[in-house]
Amino acid sequence: MAAISPRLLASWRRSEDYGVSLDDVQPMFSGTYDDESLFVECGREVLTELHDTLSSEPVGLMLTDADGLVLNRLSGDRQLLLALDDVHLAPGFSYSERQAGTNGLGLALADRVPTLVRAEDHYTLSLRLYSCAAAPVFDPVSGRLEGAVNLTTWSEKGSDLLLALAQTAATSTANLMLARSQGHHPRRVSRGQVFRIEGLREQSGNAPLRDLSDAWNNAVTRTVEALTAGRMVAAVGERGSGRATLLAQAVRQVYPHDRLFAVRAPAPRDTDSWFSVWTPELSRPNTGFVLCDVDDLSSPAAEHLRAMLVGERTSDAAACPVSAEHFDAIPLPLRTLVETVVQVPPLRERAADILPLANHLAWRARRREVDFTTAASRALTDYAWPGNVEELAQAVREAASRTDLVDVRHLPPQILSRGQHLSRIKAFERDEIVRVLSRPGATSEGSAAELGMSRATVYRKLAQYGIQLPRHD
DSSP states (O other): OOOOOHHHHHHHHHHHHHTOOSSSOOOOBOOOOOTTSHHHHHHHHHHHHHHHHHTTSSEEEEEEETTOBEEEEEOSOHHHHHHHHHTTOSTTBBOOHHHHOSOHHHHHHHHTSOEEEOGGGOSSGGGTTEEEEEEEEEOTTTOOEEEEEEEEEEGGGOOHHHHHHHHHHHHHHHHHHHHHHHTSOOOOOOSSOEEEEOOOOOOTTOOOSOSOOHHHHHHHHHHHHHHHTTOOEEEEOSTTSSHHHHHHHHHHHHOOOSEEEEEEOOOGGGHHHHHHHHGGGGGSTTEEEEEEOGGGSOHHHHHHHHHHHHHHOTTTGGGSOEEESOGGGSOHHHHTTOOEEEEOOOGGGOGGGHHHHHHHHHHHHHSSOOEEOHHHHHHHHHSOOTTHHHHHHHHHHHHHTTOSEEOGGGSOGGGGTTTOOOOHHHHHHHHHHHHHHTSTTOOHHHHHHHHTOOHHHHHHHHHHTTOOOOOOO
16 A cells, blocks of 8 residues: 555645545535636636647546636536536535545645645545646746646546646646736746735734834834935845845835835846846836845846946935845845845744734734634744744644644644754654644543553653643643
């Protein structure tokens, strides 16, 4: 029997937590979506073209939105279409992991990576007649998840080719969206990121980013003061500490631009295409920029960027602050422009920020309130967060995708074991110990029996892996 992948096992557990039926998919009909969006227009065109080449094959081609709602469906096989109707894999029905359990498109959207789910991998028995391959589609400009391309066939027909076709269709959809949005033919997108930061808006039920630490607020204040005085700022600190967020927050206060772009340094071979994507915006009024990770730029690219900043934005160059790990790591052509350096403390030095950030990130992941138990809150604040805010964001997104009340059992095991670097075998053992002991109502005696260890061995392992299980108050 083939080993069960960790992704699949995690999806089964989430399906169980969601209360998904083991026997049949329970229909969840919505029937409402924006059929005039650029994503739907481009996805429909790509799938129609693919369907023309697969019309004689028993394959269902579908486009879904980011929540798993099936938007359209194409197939030349009438028997397959009737069978898909029986399991409600049809336009207007939701096939998210929460609604239908482990399935190709639901897991692709949950993990945001291309996914093939074969017959026996499905959580619900009625879906084991099929194999499904899906690939997420991201907006090529903003990076926002738009939805997924899903291909479904009979279980005996499933193969890795199905996944390759789904990935190709997803990539083609994103390329076509880029071409349509910018009015030209698709071109290779640089590995450097350019994305727009929307204005901060209060919304009903939102968890705005408030009540942060003095360390953070003091850094923002210093940045605002420097920008107000017309000085160019460099925010320096560990990666993932929130340097770009700090700069964006300050720029928004000083320059209430209609548009604010964050620009991240590209790989050296992508420099030309990177410049062509965003530098035409430099000369436009009411447009601000945050230049991230400039220490990754080559010297020639930094020299070219300096010339553009000075030439295009002579009166407003200060509105293009930069971020880097260290001031000395900033390429010299840009370093000579910097007049104020603001140190951004790592998250481990801003423990007061952890819970406000966790609540904000959970709301962004679910678009509704997500609570944390006392034990989970204590575990989050006790952890050192070597990966800073980025690591916190990943942990919170994964936990919030599984529940509306996050407990320690929903958190990554390393958070309870002081982030030790372990071999795969030891990491598996640690994860199992955390999983068993962190369940509500778990006892040391019952947990030891389930783990196949004596109580003394369990206590020794807790000390060995540095596992600190918070009390359930």
